[in-house]
Amino acid sequence: ASLMGEMMKEEKASLTIRINGGGPIGSVVAVSDCDGNVRGYVENPGVELPLRPDGKLNVGGAVGKGLLPIIRDNGTGEPYSGSIPLVTGEVAEDIASYYAQSEQIPTVLSLGVLVDVDGTCRAAGGIMIQLLPFADEATVDLLERNAADLAHLSSMIDKGMDNKAIMDVALRDIPYDIFDELEVDYKCNCSKAKMDAVMASLGRKQVMDLLAEQVAEGKPEELEVNCHFCGASYHFQRGELLGEHTARLCFSVFLVVLMLLK
Numbered sequence: 001a002s003l004m005g006e007m008m009k010e011e012k013a014s015l016t017i018r019i020n021g022g023g024p025i026g027s028v029v030a031v032s033d034c035d036g037n038v039r040g041y042v043e044n045p046g047v048e049l050p051l052r053p054d055g056k057l058n059v060g061g062a063v064g065k066g067l068l069p070i071i072r073d074n075g076t077g078e079p080y081s082g083s084i085p086l087v088t089g090e091v092a093e094d095i096a097s098y099y100a101q102s103e104q105i106p107t108v109l110s111l112g113v114l115v116d117v118d119g120t121c122r123a124a125g126g127i128m129i130q131l132l133p134f135a136d137e138a139t140v141d142l143l144e145r146n147a148a149d150l151a152h153l154s155s156m157i158d159k160g161m162d163n164k165a166i167m168d169v170a171l172r173d174i175p176y177d178i179f180d181e182l183e184v185d186y187k188c189n190c191s192k193a194k195m196d197a198v199m200a201s202l203g204r205k206q207v208m209d210l211l212a213e214q215v216a217e218g219k220p221e222e223l224e225v226n227c228h229f230c231g232a233s234y235h236f237q238r239g240e241l242l243g244e245h246t247a248r249l250c251f252s253v254f255l256v257v258l259m260l261l262k
Contacts, residue, residue: 001040002184003109003128004070004095005032012075017095021086023064024049031229036184039229057113060090068094070102092126099130106131106140108147108170112154123158127170139174146172188230195225195234199241207241 005015011034019028026043049058069083082102087094092111099107108129116122127150129143149169150156156166167176199207211221223241225234 001030001032002036002038003126005034005038006036006182006184008034008072008074010034010074014073014075016071016073018069018071019063019066019086019091021064021066023062025062025064028063029228033187036182037187038184039186039188041228057115060088063091068098070095070098108143108150110147110150110153110170112152112157114154114158123154125153125157125166127153127166129170142172142174143170146170146174186230188227188232190227190230190232192234195227196236196240198225199223199236204242211238211241 001015001017004017005013008015013034015032017028017030020026024044024047028040028042030038030040032038047062049061052058063086065086067083068086069081071079071081073079082098084094084098084101087097092109096107096109099105099109109126110128111126112124113121114123131140131143146169149172150166153166156169163181164178167178202210207223210223214223215221221238223236225236226232227234
């Protein structure tokens with residue numbers, strides 16, 4: 001998502017990849033802004049499957065089969081959505097297939113994750129190469145040859161190879177220039193104001209029912225909302241919740257009266 005989002009140059013643009021192939025891992029969501037900053041979550045991150053015969057994580061088995069929707073929002077409020085069937089469940093292969101089918105852009109995409117013995121992520125990264133129109137056949141042949149050397153990308157990162165060293169492998173015997181380098185990060189844009197809008201959408205009755213459940217369980221009369229992406233917790237007291245709903249109701253009544261007066 002970071003690689004794809006960074007190619008969207010419009011300010012406030014974002015790209016969302018949402019996968020739900022019916023596999024045991026459940027829904028997988030990744031969102032990137034135009035600067036390559038990314039956030040995401042996995043519904044069932046604790047899924048464990050036997051490794052593939054080649055010793056790699058069985059991502060395809062965890063994801064399953066279904067559709068791969070990719071949503072592009074250029075910041076205009078009218079997002080464009082395209083999707084293709086999941087071919088293998090292996091994310092890199094399926095996204096490369098998306099570019100070839102939906103956008104007619106031949107793409108080499110390699111993603112790698114190295115999981116440590118304690119289950120934490122030891123190294124992860126990706127590289128994406130796309131052909132410009134009228135690329136010569138000799139370059140295409142070299143890229144296809146070099147793609148095989150990217151099969152162990154996460155091990156290359158774990159060994160300390162930097163971006164330039166990895167590019168030298170991916171573009172071996174192909175002259176290239178570095179135009180730009182960007183710092184990217186895992187960055188969530190959640191806030192209490194956004195969570196407040198979510199709570200307001202529930203309606204007064206549902207909020208009252210949820211508060212009553214809290215009291216019945218011997219808990220404080222407040223509601224907690226957690227962000228799926230970063231895990232941040234936001235607490236809303238009864239007064240905040242009901243006061244906000246009352247204010248919204250009064251504003252709605254005021255608008256109706258104003259329209260009638262017109």
